[in-house]
Amino acid sequence: MPTMLTDVFRGHPIHLPHSHQPDFTSLRELPDSYTWTLKDDLLFAAAPSPPATGENIPLIDLNHPDAANQIGCACRTWGAFQIANHGVPLELLQGIEFLTGSLFRLPVQRKLKAARSETGVSGYGVARISSFFNKQMWSEGFTIAGSPLNDFRKLWPKQLHLNYCDIVEEYEEQMQKLASKLMWLALNSLGVTEDDIKWASVDDSDLNWAQSALQLNHYPVCPQPDRAMGLAAHTDSTLLTILYQNNTAGLQVFRDDLGWITVPPIPGSLVVNVGDLFHILTNGLFKSVLHRARVNQTRSRLSVAFLWGPQSDTKISPVPKLVSPVGSPLYRSVTWTEYLRTKAVHFNKALSMIRNHKEEE
Numbered sequence: 001m002p003t004m005l006t007d008v009f010r011g012h013p014i015h016l017p018h019s020h021q022p023d024f025t026s027l028r029e030l031p032d033s034y035t036w037t038l039k040d041d042l043l044f045a046a047a048p049s050p051p052a053t054g055e056n057i058p059l060i061d062l063n064h065p066d067a068a069n070q071i072g073c074a075c076r077t078w079g080a081f082q083i084a085n086h087g088v089p090l091e092l093l094q095g096i097e098f099l100t101g102s103l104f105r106l107p108v109q110r111k112l113k114a115a116r117s118e119t120g121v122s123g124y125g126v127a128r129i130s131s132f133f134n135k136q137m138w139s140e141g142f143t144i145a146g147s148p149l150n151d152f153r154k155l156w157p158k159q160l161h162l163n164y165c166d167i168v169e170e171y172e173e174q175m176q177k178l179a180s181k182l183m184w185l186a187l188n189s190l191g192v193t194e195d196d197i198k199w200a201s202v203d204d205s206d207l208n209w210a211q212s213a214l215q216l217n218h219y220p221v222c223p224q225p226d227r228a229m230g231l232a233a234h235t236d237s238t239l240l241t242i243l244y245q246n247n248t249a250g251l252q253v254f255r256d257d258l259g260w261i262t263v264p265p266i267p268g269s270l271v272v273n274v275g276d277l278f279h280i281l282t283n284g285l286f287k288s289v290l291h292r293a294r295v296n297q298t299r300s301r302l303s304v305a306f307l308w309g310p311q312s313d314t315k316i317s318p319v320p321k322l323v324s325p326v327g328s329p330l331y332r333s334v335t336w337t338e339y340l341r342t343k344a345v346h347f348n349k350a351l352s353m354i355r356n357h358k359e360e361e
Helices: 005-009 067-077 090-104 108-114 128-132 158-188 276-281 336-353
Strands: 059-061 080-084 123-125 140-144 210-219 231-234 240-245 251-255 259-262 270-274 291-293 301-310
Touching (some): 059 067, 090 140, 090 240, 090 301, 108 140, 158 210, 158 240, 158 301
Parallel strands (some): 059 080
Antiparallel strands (some): 123 140, 140 210, 231 291
């Protein structure tokens, strides 16, 4: 599948040089540059405690006959859900986790050989959202857009890096099919069909209308986790993000009436987030979910995010049948490239910047 993610992600700013990436294993105290307070991020403070019922994002069995409606309900009320019986082989999930762990266990100087360039997309580096915050995040990442061969050959001997490339290729292929299936299940719950979206196909064999990237993340053991942030609160620009997390908790999603809710790792399951473009496509019916990652004092955490959306030049606008007959679309038409440029300036306010406020008057 062709990828144009260099165009999509370029312009998403990173102001921190790679030389600032520390060796987390050598730090026994939390440096001031990693110590977060309310003045660094208003969302840092603990939100109201979740209700005693232990309410959490739904776990949906994709083999359930009502899976489409369950997914639609989760997208409207949470903007996120977990899935079981998704068809991705457990061996493949274990393979991508082993690869991710192997990468982040390498010495810092070795990882820096595959550092992301200032204008590039792929490679090792800090979180892309780092430039929007005064404090640094207790994490490291590795972005894969297109073939990882050039980066992986800098990290591992020949046969090993080829084996790891095979794992990435198979993982992305499985995720692309799954993402398309989930998108159409969700849209079908709203009565939207292929006739309503000309740029996307239901056919799994034809995914040339979509593109993707992988984001590998590592959240090391932290000496003072309550004062640190693994990944600050943000929404994804994608249609959908599919996250595999290992057995250590850390992912949190935000809901206005509940505050921050920790998503429990369920073996073999995957977490699905609604992204900004899906929010736009459904005229705000599906909620782009605010989420973040916290860190742990005793266990490190790994996650692999599959970032999925349309081709860079595809115009995304609210599906007409989801717009009120007496109203106007809540959002103007935008490509992923255009939206990323807006988000690179306005960050979590990007959706409001393309909202058709005048149409509401």
